[in-house]
Each structure stands twice: as structure tokens, then as C-alpha cells.
Amino acid sequence: MNVMKLRPLFFTISAFLLLASLLSIIFWKFKPSIDFTGGSLWEVNIPQYSSEKTDQIFSSNNLELKETTPLGNNNYSLKFADINPDQKGKLDQTLKEIYPDSKEQKFQTLGPILGRELLQKTITAVILTSIFLFLFIGRRFRDLSFGAGAVLAMLHDTFILIGSFSLLGHFFGAEIDSLFVTALLTTLSSSVHDTIVTFDRIRELRRQSYQKDWVALANQAVTETLTRSINNSMTIIFMLLSLVLLGGSTTRWFAAALLIGVVSGTYSSIGVAIPLVLFFKNRRQK
Amino acid sequence: MHSRKKTLRIFWSILALTLFCFLINFPKQLPLKIHLGPINWEHTFYRPQLNLKLGNNILKNNFDLKYGLDLAGGSSLIFDIDTSNRNSQELTQALESLKTNIERRINLFGVSETNVRIDKIQSQHRLQVDLPGIENTADAIDLIGTTAQLGFFGVINDQQFTQATSSAEFLSSIKDTGLNGSHLKNSSVQINPNNSKPEVSLEFNDEGSKLFAQATKDYLNQKIVIFLDNRILTAPTVQTVITEGKASISGDFTSQSAKELSIQLNAGSLPLPLKLVQQSQIGATLGQNSLNKGIFAGIVGLIVVALFMVANYGKLGLIANISLIIYSLITLTLYRLIPVTLTFPGIVGFILSVGMAVDSNILIFERIKEESRRGKDWNMAMETAFGRAWDSIKDANTCTIITGFILFNPFNWSFLSTSGMIRGFAVTLILGIFVSIFTGVYVTRNLLRVFAKEKK
Numbered sequence: 252m253n254v255m256k257l258r259p260l261f262f263t264i265s266a267f268l269l270l271a272s273l274l275s276i277i278f279w280k281f282k283p284s285i286d287f288t289g290g291s292l293w294e295v296n297i298p299q300y301s302s303e304k305t306d307q308i309f310s311s312n313n314l315e316l317k318e319t320t321p322l323g324n325n326n327y328s329l330k331f332a333d334i335n336p337d338q339k340g341k342l343d344q345t346l347k348e349i350y351p352d353s354k355e356q357k358f359q360t361l362g363p364i365l366g367r368e369l370l371q372k373t374i375t376a377v378i379l380t381s382i383f384l385f386l387f388i389g390r391r392f393r394d395l396s397f398g399a400g401a402v403l404a405m406l407h408d409t410f411i412l413i414g415s416f417s418l419l420g421h422f423f424g425a426e427i428d429s430l431f432v433t434a435l436l437t438t439l440s441s442s443v444h445d446t447i448v449t450f451d452r453i454r455e456l457r458r459q460s461y462q463k464d465w466v467a468l469a470n471q472a473v474t475e476t477l478t479r480s481i482n483n484s485m486t487i488i489f490m491l492l493s494l495v496l497l498g499g500s501t502t503r504w505f506a507a508a509l510l511i512g513v514v515s516g517t518y519s520s521i522g523v524a525i526p527l528v529l530f531f532k533n534r535r536q537k
Numbered sequence: 538m539h540s541r542k543k544t545l546r547i548f549w550s551i552l553a554l555t556l557f558c559f560l561i562n563f564p565k566q567l568p569l570k571i572h573l574g575p576i577n578w579e580h581t582f583y584r585p586q587l588n589l590k591l592g593n594n595i596l597k598n599n600f601d602l603k604y605g606l607d608l609a610g611g612s613s614l615i616f617d618i619d620t621s622n623r624n625s626q627e628l629t630q631a632l633e634s635l636k637t638n639i640e641r642r643i644n645l646f647g648v649s650e651t652n653v654r655i656d657k658i659q660s661q662h663r664l665q666v667d668l669p670g671i672e673n674t675a676d677a678i679d680l681i682g683t684t685a686q687l688g689f690f691g692v693i694n695d696q697q698f699t700q701a702t703s704s705a706e707f708l709s710s711i712k713d714t715g716l717n718g719s720h721l722k723n724s725s726v727q728i729n730p731n732n733s734k735p736e737v738s739l740e741f742n743d744e745g746s747k748l749f750a751q752a753t754k755d756y757l758n759q760k761i762v763i764f765l766d767n768r769i770l771t772a773p774t775v776q777t778v779i780t781e782g783k784a785s786i787s788g789d790f791t792s793q794s795a796k797e798l799s800i801q802l803n804a805g806s807l808p809l810p811l812k813l814v815q816q817s818q819i820g821a822t823l824g825q826n827s828l829n830k831g832i833f834a835g836i837v838g839l840i841v842v843a844l845f846m847v848a849n850y851g852k853l854g855l856i857a858n859i860s861l862i863i864y865s866l867i868t869l870t871l872y873r874l875i876p877v878t879l880t881f882p883g884i885v886g887f888i889l890s891v892g893m894a895v896d897s898n899i900l901i902f903e904r905i906k907e908e909s910r911r912g913k914d915w916n917m918a919m920e921t922a923f924g925r926a927w928d929s930i931k932d933a934n935t936c937t938i939i940t941g942f943i944l945f946n947p948f949n950w951s952f953l954s955t956s957g958m959i960r961g962f963a964v965t966l967i968l969g970i971f972v973s974i975f976t977g978v979y980v981t982r983n984l985l986r987v988f989a990k991e992k993k
Contacts, residue, residue, distance in 0.1 A: 335813065336675055336813060339675065339816075343675075354820070355672075355818075357817075357818065357823055359817035359818075361814065362814045362815065365615070365814065365815060371952075372952065375953060376944065379943055383939050383943070384939060384940075387936065391932050430882060433959050433962050437889065439940050440939075440941070441889070441937075443937075443940075444893070444937050445933075447933040448933055451929035451932060451933075454928075478903055479899050482845075483892070483895070483900075485845060486846075486892050486895045487889065487892035487893075489838055490835070490891060491838075492838075494834045494888065497830060497833055497834040498827075498830050499826060499830035499831070502827065505881075505882070505885065
């Protein structure tokens with residue numbers, strides 16, 4: 252199977268996905284959760300909900316209700332600025348007066364500084380992981396081209412995941428929160444995990460026959476590992492898909508993010524990592 | 538080639554390990570009733586409990602799974618610690634006593650399994666307190682956040698004291714007696730028999746008793762002001778000289794606030810002021826819901842994966858499924874033994890690592906197919922496949938472990954996250970990888986050796 256013949260196609264697909272991600276990020280940006288912006292999130296179970304009454308709770312406490320999202324089963328998520336414990340106490344009181352049957356499910360309030368820290372730390376973690384993996388893979392395969400290929404493919408997946416959440420945020424209200432950060436960092440590892448298996452086959456084939464050219468080696472390796480790549484991704488996809496469909500609202504987007512990461516990671520091993528290694532090899536030979 | 542005897546020995550050890558893990562994951566109580574015609578058999582099975590005595594150390598573990606706040610419900614508070622006016626030498630000690638005093642306060646309040654942590658982010662010190670099962674955060678914030686610095690001041694100019702409006706005049710009307718919260722031996726709540734209002738009683742240590750006796754002598758028939766965090770609690774007039782070192786404060790207390798103050802006084806005052814920056818609370822029902830849904834989704838996913846493996850690899854798939862079950866049992870056992878606090882991201886980490894456990898098997902099985910196609914007999918194909926697949930399993934999993942360690946941040950580097958959510962995920966992921974290498978390679982291999990022989 253001459254998979255590497257398809258390199259122009261892979262390049263087009265990746266370029267399209269990356270560009271679409273970039274454009275979406277530029278024009279539609281993100282829907283950051285209070286984990287990043289600071290503020291309050293209040294999930295309340297309200298059997299007889301009315302938006303006027305809810306507004307009244309906030310206006311009588313001199314607060315501005317920024318966003319209301321119905322979560323189903325009479326649960327509502329309310330968002331407003333960050334408040335202190337005294338304000339929360341008053342808010343609780345007003346809620347009970349206006350909706351006697353209501354029940355608090357979840358409350359979270361945080362200042363904007365913590366959000367900025369989360370962003371900085373995420374970026375640091377991505378950079379640190381990239382450096383470590385680049386060095387580790389480069390060493391294990393005695394060739395930095397492999398390290399660079401795997402890490403660039405990983406960053407490709409990361410960027411596409413970020414881009415998809417910009418799109419999902421714009422159309423379906425998906426938020427960027429600390430769970431998304433976890434999913435992002437997991438994508439780093441699952442993407443590389445998949446790439447290594449194919450790389451390993453190239454390494455092994457090269458040991459057996461020294462003079463083969465790189466493209467032929469890559470083709471043979473991909474052909475031989477394709478079934479395992481697809482089968483393995485299928486098992487992870489089954490697990491994640493059941494979480495997306497059955498896991499409940501708290502984790503739907505988290506599982507969706509992991510799913511995008513896994514699918515992109517499977518594709519990028521063949522479509523990005525190996526073509527990049529071939530590209531680096533080609534340049535060096537010239 | 539391994540001898541048949543050795544293979545069997547390993548097989549029995551694996552079986553014993555599985556049985557052990559099964560017992561630990563057993564429900565705490567399982568009543569079993571059998572009524573079959575004349576047979577009436579009733580028995581309740583119990584999960585074994587660890588109760589070891591090693592010298593003076595008692596090792597106790599009831600093997601309960603521990604759930605994080607997002608699953609069990611509860612609240613989490615984060616305070617900024619005001620560390621200005623402290624040099625670095627004092628600070629280490631102040632932070633240490635801050636932590637112990639807060640832990641003591643929470644314990645006295647009757648909350649178990651709390652987690653109190655101090656993180657340093659750049660130059661800012663932060664205190665995080667997790668309170669499982671507490672949904673009334675307002676009380677918790679009062680209890681934890683109040684520094685509870687007690688001060689006793691004598692009134693030297695009563696006229697100025699009662700008329701004082703500006704703080705300068707006020708301060709010049711009183712004089713520190715040197716007595717403060719650190720001189721307390723014990724504090725408790727009592728009800729004043731005259732007006733049946735709650736009071737906080739104080740008992741001083743030897744030095745405190747002397748200071749208190751001196752103060753009551755100096756200010757006999759005058760007022761002594763008692764401050765709590767720069768707020769006047771009460772200003773009683775001294776009637777007699779008190780030498781036995783006992784006093785009571787009657788402020789405007791409710792029984793709740795009296796109890797809180799007495800807890801705070803007993804636990805010691807906080808050496809550093811705190812400011813609340815984040816609070817979050819999750820209702821127990823919401824947590825229980827996400828837990829149930831997560832478990833259900835996990836089971837459905839596992840069944841689909843198991844069917845997929847059998848459909849693709851037949852008997853081999855069946856063996857992979859057995860080692861997958863062993864994998865799940867071992868991981869759950871480790872969660873109970875270590876113990877790992879399970880959070881939602883943690884469960885997802887577990888699910889993801891199941892995927893990776895299957896991956897090792899898929900890698901090996903595809904390899905077996907290949908080697909068989911090259912004309913090797915089945916046993917040879919199997920042994921070669923394990924050897925060949927090992928390289929890629931090792932490298933691929935090392936990469937995941939590297940990522941896991943950066944997420945877990947074991948050295949508490951301040952430039953990386955120390956968030957409980959991300960850590961919970963990293964722990965289950967790392968554990969999952971180590972166990973999956975063991976079951977996916979070692980266990981599967983030995984199961985195959987045992988059952989493949991019988992195929993001939």
C-alpha cells in the first residue's frame with residue numbers, strides 16, 4: 252500500500268483544518284468558563300422557573316445576571332460576577348423567599364487572578380511536555396527528525412482541538428474550562444502514544460534492511476500497523492463515545508474534547524508525523 | 538522456552554492475585570439467601586478489613602473508595618494568605634502553625650477527611666481547604682477565615698473611652714494588659730444561669746492567670762475591653778480580683794457563634810490574616826448523579842470494547858477480556874489501598890487507561906497474526922510477537938508517563954498546576970499505565986501460554 256503517495260492530500264487536509272481552527276479562533280474566539288475569567292456560577296434546581304423572578308433575585312441584590320442556561324430537569328446554571336460570602340448569604344436568602352422549593356446544586360465563585368494563572372500554567376505544561384517528548388523520542392530513535400515529527404504532529408492535534416472548541420463554543424456553547432485543559436494535556440500523550448507505534452515499526456524495518464529508502468520504509472510500516480492503529484482507536488472511541496452519550500452534562504464536553512483529540516491523534520500519526528519525518532530526512536539528504 | 542511447570546506456577550499466582558483483588562472490591566455486606574425447597578440457607582458476606590498492629594502503629598483500612606468533592610459533594614475554599622510584615626524566617630513558622638491551627642479548627646468542628654493545603658504561586662501564598670459533606674459554606678468560611686486574635690485591654694480613661702469617636706482618642710484611652718489568646722488553656726461554651734444566654738468561658742494557663750490577676754487588680758472597678766480581631770467583644774467592669782485564672786465572655790452570642798468562637802480559641806488564633814478568593818460547593822445529589830452516570834457509561838463502554846475484541850480476535854479476544862477484567866480489579870484495588878481520591882477526571886483517566894490496556898493486546902495480537910502468516914507455528918509466533926511488540930509498548934507508554942508526571946507535578950512546581958482535578962486525572966492515568974503493562978503483557982502472555990497448549 253503506497254500511503255505516502257497521499258502526502259499532498261494529507262497536507263491539504265491538515266492545512267485546511269489548521270486554517271479553519273485559526274480563523275475560528277480569530278473571529279469567534281472562545282467561550283471561557285469562570286475558571287478563566289473569574290466570576291460566579293450557580294446551579295440551582297428551580298421547579299417553577301420564571302425569568303422575571305430570577306432577574307428580581309439579582310436586581311434586589313444589586314447584581315447583574317450575565318447568563319442563564321437551562322440544564323434540564325429544572326436545573327439552571329446562572330452566571331454573574333464574583334461575590335463575597337456576605338453577598339452569597341443574602342443571595343441564598345432572596346432565592347428562598349422567591350423560590351421556596353429551590354435547591355442549590357452547585358456554587359462556585361473565584362476572582363480573575365486564578366483564571367490567568369490557569370492559562371499560564373497550561374501553556375507552560377504544553378511547552379514542557381513538548382521539550383521532554385522531543386528529547387525522549389529523539390534519543391530513543393537516535394534521530395531528532397522523529398522527535399520533531401512526533402511533537403509537531405502533537406501540536407497539530409492540540410491546535411485542532413483548541414480550534415474545534417472555538418467552533419463548538421460558537422455554535423453549541425461549549426466552554427473552555429479546567430476540564431478542557433485536562434483533555435488538552437491528555438491529547439498530548441495519546442497523540443504521541445499512537446505515533447510511537449508506527450515509528451517503532453520503521454525503526455524495526457530499518458534494522459532488518461539497511462539500504463531501503465525512507466518512503467518505502469514508511470509505506471511498509473504504515474501498512475503493517477494500520478489495522479492496530481484503527482482497532483485501538485476504535486476501542487478508545489467506544490469508551491469515550493459512551494461517556495459523551497451517557498455520561499451526563501458535567502462531562503459531555505470533556506469527553507467530546509478527548510474524542511476529538513484521539514481521532515485527530517490517530518490521523519496525525521500517519522498524516523502528519525511520518526510525512527514530516529520524511530520531509531526532514533529528504534532535506535538532510537540533499 | 539518456558540517450562541510448563543513455571544507457566545502453571547505463574548498462572549496460579551495470577552489467579553490468587555485476582556482473588557485477593559476481588560475480595561477487596563467485594564461489597565461491604567452482601568446478604569445471600571437461598572430458598573430451594575427444603576434448603577434454607579442464609580448468609581451475609583463481609584468485605585475483609587485490615588486491622589494490623591505493628592508495635593504501637595495501628596494499620597487500619599476498611600478499603601472504602603474515597604470520592605472527591607465533585608462526586609461526594611462538599612465545599613472547597615481558597616484563601617489568599619496575607620504575608621506582608623513577615624520576614625522569610627518567621628514566615629515558614631507562621632505558615633506551619635496556620636495550617637495546624639486550621640486543621641485543628643476543622644477537626645474540632647467535626648468534619649473528617651479534610652484536606653488543608655498551602656500552595657505558593659509566584660510570591661502569593663494560598664490556602665486551600667476541602668470540606669467533604671459540608672454544604673453550608675457560610676459557617677465554614679466564618680470558622681476558618683477568622684483569625685481569632687484575642688486581646689485584653691484595660692480602660693485607663695473611662696470618660697474618653699465612652700465618648701471616643703476617632704481611633705486615635707480611642708487608642709489612647711486603653712492600655713494592653715499583655716494578656717492574649719496564646720495564654721489560653723481551654724475554652725468552652727456555657728449558658729449563663731441568670732439570662733440563659735450562651736457565654737464563652739476561658740481558662741488561662743499559669744502565666745495567663747498571673748497576668749489576669751494583675752489586670753483585675755490594676756483595673757478593679759474599671760473596665761477591661763476584650764477584643765476579637767480588632768472588634769470589641771465585650772467591655773465588662775471588674776468586680777473583684779480574679780486569681781484562679783478563669784473568666785467568661787458574654788457578648789452578643791448565638792449558641793452557634795459561641796461554639797465557633799470557642800473552637801477558634803481552642804485551636805489557637807491564626808498567625809496570618811486570610812482573604813477568601815474562591816469558594817465552590819457541590820451538592821451531594823449532583824455529585825452522586827455524575828458518579829452514577831459515569832459508572833454506567835464506563836460499563837457500557839467496556840462491554841462494547843469486549844464484544845469488539847471477541848469479534849475481531851476470537852479466542853484471543855476472550856483472553857484479552859479476561860486480562861482486562863483482571864486489570865480493572867487490580868486498579869480498583871490500588872485505588873482502595875493507596876488510597877486514591879476519585880474525582881470525575883479521575884474516572885475518565887481510568888476509562889482512558891482501559892483503552893491503553895487493550896492497546897497492548899491489540900498490538901500483540903496483530904503481531905501474532907503477522908508472524909503466523911510468515912509461517913511460524915503458533916507458539917513461536919506468540920513468543921516472537923510479545924518480544925517484538927514490547928519495544929513499542931515500552932516507548933509509547935513512557936511518553937504517556939512523562940505527560941502524566943508533568944500533569945501530576947510531583948514537586949509542586951509553582952509554574953505548573955497543582956489543581957486537584959488535573960492531579961486526580963494524572964494519578965489514575967499513571968497507575969493505569971503501570972497496571973496495563975502488567976496485565977496487557979505479563980498476564981495475557983501467561984494466560985495464552987496456559988490455554989494455547991491445550992489447543993493442540
